[in-house]
Amino acid sequence: MPRFAANLSMMFNEVDFLDRFDAAAKAGFTAVEYLFPYDFPAEMVAEQLRNAGLSQALFNLPPGDWAKGERGLAALPERRDEFRQSVAKAVDYGQIIGTPLLHMMAGIAPHDDPATIASYRDSVSFAADAAGVAGIGLVLEPINSRDMPGYFLNDFNRAADLMADLSHPNIKLQFDIYHRQIIHGDVLVALEQMMPIIGHVQIASVPKRHEPGTGELDDYRIFAALDALGYQGYVGCEYRPAGGTLEGLDWLDKV
Ligand SMILES: O=C(O)[C@@H](O)C(=O)CO
């Protein structure tokens, strides 16, 4: 059975962010992930994690102005300085909280423009180096264009090609099964082929992004495949509960 991490940006929204750690632990989770911890001092987040007896699986670099629609800075050449500051901030938080992985979002930018491609490549290398010095892995996640129109990294093969090209030891793929199914399908074959470069997995039903086992895929077969492929990382439960978070957790009993 995979090791599941509760995603505190989507789950346990019945309580405030800092109270979600305790709620996740009481529900039986041993690890958590979330998008961003930056509204709170890192020490405060670390204390919540520690007090709840949880491990941190991953969180994201600062994405720019999320409320204004920004979804990362890495592919935006004109934001290079701000991007580099965001890397320093994420690594700082990562060391204090104790995360093994940071996810770097690419940004809303054309994926066929030489300037944005060059910016992204430079940013990936820069962030992978900086995170690596701190002992933290960097992951890149292709995101489907229906949920995030205009997102730069919207293709799993392009992500894999880039990683092969950069050949940096500290870069891995964040394989979100929800995005994979919407972008390309062929989930089981892709998991097998890409397993050597996968650093983190996330799950949600497709197409509604609710609890596993409630959509078009056989999520239980996918969990069995992850075990059979020897996947050792966390599976982030990045879904929006269809009703209450606790009421929806019975899918875990069927894994
Ligand atoms: O899949 C997602 O949406 C997330 O993993 C993320 O990091 C950006 O929203």
Ligand SMILES: [Mg+2]
């Ligand atoms: Mg995801």
